[in-house]
Amino acid sequence: MWAAIALWAGDPQTLPSPLSVSTRIWAEATSGELWGHLAATLLRVLAAFVLAMSIGLAMGLLMGRSRTANKWFDPWLVVLLNLPALVAIVLCYIWIGLTEVAAIAAVAINKIPMVTVMIREGARALDPNLDDMGKVFRMSRGKRLRHILIPQLMPHIASSARSGIALIWKIVLVVEFLGRSNGVGFQIHLYFQLFDVGMVLAYAFSFIFVMLAVEIFVLQPLEQKANRWRVA
Amino acid sequence: MISICIKRKAFGATEILRDINLSLVDASTVALLGPSGVGKTTLLRIVSGLDQNFTGTIERPDSMAMVFQSPTLLPWRTVLENVTQVAGTSDDQAQSALSDVGLAGKAELFPGQLSLGQQRRLSLARAFSIKPQFLVMDEPFASLDEARVKDMIALCKALIGDTKVTTLMVTHSESEAAEMADKIVRLDGQPATLVQT
Numbered sequence: 001m002w003a004a005i006a007l008w009a010g011d012p013q014t015l016p017s018p019l020s021v022s023t024r025i026w027a028e029a030t031s032g033e034l035w036g037h038l039a040a041t042l043l044r045v046l047a048a049f050v051l052a053m054s055i056g057l058a059m060g061l062l063m064g065r066s067r068t069a070n071k072w073f074d075p076w077l078v079v080l081l082n083l084p085a086l087v088a089i090v091l092c093y094i095w096i097g098l099t100e101v102a103a104i105a106a107v108a109i110n111k112i113p114m115v116t117v118m119i120r121e122g123a124r125a126l127d128p129n130l131d132d133m134g135k136v137f138r139m140s141r142g143k144r145l146r147h148i149l150i151p152q153l154m155p156h157i158a159s160s161a162r163s164g165i166a167l168i169w170k171i172v173l174v175v176e177f178l179g180r181s182n183g184v185g186f187q188i189h190l191y192f193q194l195f196d197v198g199m200v201l202a203y204a205f206s207f208i209f210v211m212l213a214v215e216i217f218v219l220q221p222l223e224q225k226a227n228r229w230r231v232a
Numbered sequence: 233m234i235s236i237c238i239k240r241k242a243f244g245a246t247e248i249l250r251d252i253n254l255s256l257v258d259a260s261t262v263a264l265l266g267p268s269g270v271g272k273t274t275l276l277r278i279v280s281g282l283d284q285n286f287t288g289t290i291e292r293p294d295s296m297a298m299v300f301q302s303p304t305l306l307p308w309r310t311v312l313e314n315v316t317q318v319a320g321t322s323d324d325q326a327q328s329a330l331s332d333v334g335l336a337g338k339a340e341l342f343p344g345q346l347s348l349g350q351q352r353r354l355s356l357a358r359a360f361s362i363k364p365q366f367l368v369m370d371e372p373f374a375s376l377d378e379a380r381v382k383d384m385i386a387l388c389k390a391l392i393g394d395t396k397v398t399t400l401m402v403t404h405s406e407s408e409a410a411e412m413a414d415k416i417v418r419l420d421g422q423p424a425t426l427v428q429t
Contacts, residue, residue, distance in 0.1 A: 129304050132282050136298045137318050137358075147317050151308040229308045229342045 016198040024202040037203065038210055040183040044100075044172045048107035049165055055108070056115025056160065061149070063116065064123020080113040085171050093179050103175045110171050115160045122156030154226050162219060169211055233258060234366055234398055236279055238288040240423075241271070247423040248274050252288070254417060254426060256366075261392060261399040263413035265406065271424040272402045273301070273370060279400060280368050292366050297359035299369040303351040305343040311354055312339035321361045329361035330354075333387060349380045353387070360391050367392070369401040373408060385411050 006017040016024075028034035063070040063077070089106040096102035126149070134144040150157070176185025184207045191199035234256040241249040248271045256262050266272050277283040279290055280298050297319075305314050315326035330336060333353040335346075343351055352372065359367060372388065373381045389412065392399055403409050409416050418427040 129300060129302065130306070132277075133298075133300060133304045133318065135282060136280055136296070137320070137362075139318060139320075143317065147306055147309060147313075151306070154308075226308075229344065 012198070013195070014197060016201065020198055021201045021205060024198050025206055028199075028202060028206075034203075034206055037182055037184055037187050038206060040180075041169070041172055041176065041185065041207060042210060044104060044107065044175070044183065045165070045169045047104045048111065048168050048172065049161075051104065051108040052111035052115055052164060052168065053157075053161060056112045057119050057153075057157065059112070059116040060119025060156075061123050061153075064120040064126075070120070077113055077116060080109070081117070083109075085110045085174065089171075089175055089178060098179045100180075103172075103180055106175055107168055107171045111164050111168055114167070115164060118156050118160040119153060122153045126152050151226075158219075158223050158226065162215075165211070165214065165219070169207065173207075233291075234293070234400075235289070235291040236275075237290070238275070238278060238286055240288070241274060241278060241283075241286040242423075249278075249286075250423040250425055252419075252424075252426050256398050256400060257414075258398055259396040260414045261401065261412055262415045262417060263409035264400065264402045264417055264419055265404065265409050266402075266419035266424065268404065270419050270421075272419055275419065275424075276368055276370050276400070276402055295362065295365040297362055297364035297367050299355050299359050299367070299372045301371045301374055303343070303348075303355040305351060305354060305358075307343050309342075310339065311335060311341050311343065311346070314343065314354060315358050315361050319358050319362045325361055326357075329357040332360065332391065333357040349376060349384070352376065352384060356384075356388065356391065360395060360397075363395060364397055367397045367399045369399065371403055372401065373403070373405075381408070388412065 003018050006012070006015045009015045012020060025034070059073065063073055088109045092102040092106035092109070096105065130148050130152070131144075134148050139147070172183070173185035173188065176183035177189045180186050184203045187203045188200050191197075191203070236252060236254040236256075238249050238252040240247065240251075252275065254262070264272055264275065274283065276298075278286050278288075279292070280296065281290075306318070309317060311330065312323065312326055315321060315329055316323060319326070321329070327336075327339060330339060333356050335350060335353055335357060338346065338350070343354065346354065356372075369388075373384050376384060385408065399412075401409070401412055403412075419425070420427050
């Protein structure tokens with residue numbers, strides 16, 4: 001359909017054909033230019049993802065299991081949930097500087113509230129009988145976390161991870177667009193200024209392929225392993 | 233000797249238990265009978281250390297296990313892991329405990345693949361695997377049909393006899409209490425107190 005519309009439009013400057021975009025991806029890949037930018041973006045996505053999931057998991061657990069903590073942090077959570085991504089990015093760049101730390105922090109700040117909300121809902125629905133069982137059998141805190149808490153939260157963790165990674169990479173591109181000198185977002189900014197739609201699409205699709213590979217080769221196998229007991 | 237002395241237990245303004253004094257002689261089995269909602273499970277939670285918000289004292293050994301009203305298993309862990317990871321026993325000890333309750337060969341299955349009777353046996357294996365000095369059982373035969381109850385009573389009696397574990401069992405069934413226990417006590421009233429039968 002894309003090819004048909006591109007042919008009908010007849011303006012490769014505005015809408016290049018799939019073949020033209022593929023050729024550009026190939027050219028960028030063989031020149032080595034593509035891989036450096038993909039790696040830079042992927043590393044930022046990973047760093048922001050790990051940071052957002054860790055803090056969101058801890059905060060969600062705390063707020064789901066303690067009414068006092070929920071009372072204290074809930075107003076802040078609402079503020080952060082409604083904070084526009086662009087505001088967080090701009091403020092991080094102003095306050096921290098145009099650095100890698102600011103870029104990753106800005107992305108994580110955008111995602112942490114969503115992870116917190118999803119995990120909090122899961123933590124509120126935990127089975128109290130399993131808690132009691134762990135205490136009676138004197139399971140250590142680490143064991144209770146690994147064998148009782150995390151498996152119960154796994155559906156919430158999986159859905160927040162999946163929605164998280166999709167959101168994070170889009171915000172990473174904005175962060176790169178505004179204040180980094182490498183990465184897919186930087187390249188899109190560069191080719192936007194040159195009005196080169198073909199290269200914009202080439203970089204966008206390249207990273208979509210990377211995220212598809214992450215979904216197929218990392219997320220899905222992990223989810224299948226975690227859900228092994230459901231299908232047995 | 234296990235000594236239970238609960239002077240008062242209340243939830244807010246509602247007093248649930250008052251002046252409960254009960255001693256369990258070593259290797260004996262005591263059955264606690266009482267109508268639904270009288271406070272039997274509250275008493276068990278206090279005895280097992282899950283509820284410490286009461287007035288009184290509990291003297292019991294550290295080595296304690298509990299069989300819950302529902303099997304209370306980890307559905308995402310295998311049968312073997314439900315014993316080893318929860319009770320902290322070795323694979324060999326767990327396999328032996330599983331064999332004792334008739335679950336030999338089921339170690340790699342998940343609890344969802346077992347019948348309710350087998351799940352209850354697994355919860356017994358988990359409790360007995362640590363060779364406890366004190367065992368607390370909360371309605372351990374609930375939701376089982378008559379034939380399964382008979383099997384489970386026979387199994388429990390054999391395991392308790394082998395391990396000489398001091399046992400406190402809550403049940404609403406007079407016949408289960410009579411078959412299992414050396415001594416039967418009744419919890420009744422509002423707030424509930426003990427009535428020896």
